[in-house]
Amino acid sequence: MTKNAYDGIKLLFELITDVFFREIKVSGAHNVPKDDPCIFIVAPHANQFVDPGMVIISNPRRFSPLMAESSFKRKIIGVAARALKAIPVIRPQDLATKGKGQLIVTNNPTTLHGKDTLFKSQVAPRDMIVLSRSLSFVVTEVVSDTELRLKTELTAEAIEHVSHSPAYKIIPHVDQGVLYEKVHKRLNQNESIVIFPEGGSHDRSEMLPLKAGFAIMALGAMAENKNLKIKIVPVGLNYFHPHRFRSRAVVSYGVPISIEPDLVQDYVKGGAPKHEAISKVLEAGYEGLKSVTVNAPNYDTLMIIATARRLYKPASDHKLTIDQVVELNRRFLLGYRHFEKDPRLLDLAQRIKAYNNTLKYFGLRDYQVARTQYTAYSAAPILVSRIIKLIFLTIFGFPSLLINSPLIILALIISQKKQEEALAGSSVKIAARDVLATWKILVALVGMPALYSVYSILLFLYLYLHGYPHSFGLSLLVWVALPFIQYACILVLENSADIYNSLNPLFMSLSNPDGAAELRRMRENLSDTITAFVDENGSTALSDFDKSKFDTMELHDKMKTRRILNGLDIAPAMLTKWFDDKKLFNVNSNTSSSSSNSSDDSESER
Incomplete structure (x- = not known):
């Protein structure tokens, strides 16, 4: 790929992610080898085409992503893929065809018969017969046009399914030899290269089982070239709300994984040693990804972990950055798994659930509890002040919503339609939220220039028909200026939303001071219990446990913020001054770090 093409795509992704995300930070980039060829394995795959962009803007190395061949046919994505010299991957599921005739189950569980079927022309050994999203069987032999032999026996569920729905699909076996050569x-x-070893994108709270492709690629390349020193680098994508506009994200690079020569030798031997070598590299990759991601078995557990982490009081009273939030969540999850059956932890989990239910009852979030401590005399003027600021900022930002309303409506309609299609065609997605951000961004990329062009043309016609001089120049200037004006309006609306969210605890301070006081006591008692439990038992679950860990971070461990405005002088100075939350909220940061407005206080993790 040419340097200019890669840099152009990278700049485009920086612009897109800077608008879509409120904050993006990168950790562990110093782990990336400067010279050795690398295979970057990335997980979880939570956003279809946003995820590769996150790696591009954060990775100090240039790379070629592996991308589904079908994606090359998409107009915008295909252009970007070719510019990045992406390597096309033929996915068998993209080649699925509808089988002729109907299936019939016989007494032999390893045999499938058909009526009016054409197995000889449609099916080959190693192809897959698909009955439903969760039922599929590999063919070992095509006996005739009406008989197939299967690798495994038909399950009772499969037999029941065929008896009611004899239709089927055929997924051909694909030889990936060409892919490995490239x-x-x-x-x-x-x-x-960059690969997403889970396969497709998903919206689960835990990583899917990894495909063995990256392990085979690394071992195969090193088997061919004895002097090749490939490093496998795990990359964790940690989103707080992967599908929401103006959320936050942390991209974490783990310690590179080196492949021992003994494993390469075993791979060359073939047979059982080869499979064992692949399994060991696969396991090393999985462990590496676990070290840079948060993997909870379900969203209920994830919510318990997130609440416990917020209630935990670190050794030093300070605001946690989002890298510390992600790392602390990961360490809490490791501790949770270690003490999963401990009665003390089970009791804590029930108390946390009760606390979360109480928050829902009062319509509050955890970070808002400390803000209910105002007396009626102090809460009233603050409430009035914030309402006035909210009205002012809403009036200032409302035109932006009005101007962009056609684009917003179109993005919502298309993204929801794509969500329904993805959910219908997948067996691993929960709500198919992994496609939402992608399609919102794709619609905006096409729709925003088109919409602003329409407005500019209408302005030009108005000015021209009324005899204004320089009609074309003024219209062109508006077209160029609109994106920058809209970005400023986004920041205003973003802070308006923050102010709006800060009103509820003030209302509670005025309307239900006794309930607010009881809720604060409940939170403080639970916080003390969690902190004591973690400090007392942390070293049992984690060998490197240190309650002062985040107060003694080395310089190279601290995060870098990826913002396109970082290169401009106005970013840290003027914009921060104009839209500083504390100045807008008039909030005193006199609470502990666990109750202060930390980086994710207003957001739940994935």
Whole structure:
């Protein structure tokens, strides 16, 4: 790929992510090898086409992503893929065809019969017969046009399914030899590749089982070239709300994984040693990804972990950055798994659930509890002040919503339609929220220039028909200026939303001071219990446990913020001054770090 093409795509993603996300931070970038060819394995795959962009803007190395061949056919994505010299991957599911005739189940559980079927022309050994999203079987032999032999026996569920719905699909077996050749060639040229080893995107709270492709690629390339030193680098994508506009994200790079020569030798031997070598590299990759991601078995557990982390009081009273939030969530999850059956932890989990239910009853979030401590005399003027500021900022930002309303409505309609399609065609998605952000961004990329062009044309016609001089120049200037004006309005609306969210605890301070006081006592008692439990038992679950861990971070461990405005002088100075939350809220930060407005206080984790 040319340097200009790669840099152009990277700049485009920086612009997109800077608008879509409120904050993006990168950790562990110093772990990325400067010289050795790398295979970057990325998980969880929570956003279809946003995820590769997150890696591009954060990775100090240039790379070629592996991308589904079907994506090359998409107009915008295909152009970007070719500019990045992406390596096309033929996915068998993209080649699925509808089978002729109907299936019939016989007494032999390893045999499928058909009526009016054409197995000889439609099916080949190693192809897959798909009955439903969760039922599929590999073919070992095509006996005739009406008989197939299967690798595994039909389950009772499959037999029941065929008896009621004899229709089926055929997914052909794909030889990926060409793909491996292309990957080996890039690695031998000291280049790097990026792969999402889970396969497709999803919206689960835990990583899917990893595909073995990256392990086979690394071992195969090193088997061909004895001098090749490939490093496998785990990359964790930690979103707070992967599908929401103006959320936050942390991109974490883990310690590179080196492949021992013994494993390469075993791979060359073939048979059982080969499979064992692949399994060991696969396991090392999975453990590496676990070290840079938060993997909860379900969203209920994730909510318990997130609440416990917020209530925990670190050794030093300070606001946690989002890298510390992600790391602390991960460490809390490790501790949770270790003490999962401990009666003390079970009791704590029930108390946390009760606390969360109480918050829902009062319509509050955890970070708002400390803000109910105002007396009626102090809460009233603050409430009035914030309402006035909210009205002012809403009036200032409302035109932006009005101007962009056609685009907002279109993005919502298309993204929801794509969400329904993705959910219908997947067996691993929960609500298919992984496609929402992608399609919102794609619609905006096409729709925003088109919409602003329409407004500029209408302005030009108005000015021209009324005889204004420089009609074209003024219209063109408006078209160029509109995106920057809209970005400023986004910041205003964002802070308006923050002010709005800060009103509820003030209302509670005025309307129900006794309930607010009881809620604060409940939170403080639970916080003390969690802190005591963690400090007392943390070293049992974590060998490197240190309650002062986040107060003694080395310089290279601290986060870098990825913002496109970082290169401009106005970013840290003027914009921060104009839209500083504390100045807008008039909030005293006199609470502990666990109750202060930390980076994710207003957001729940994935």
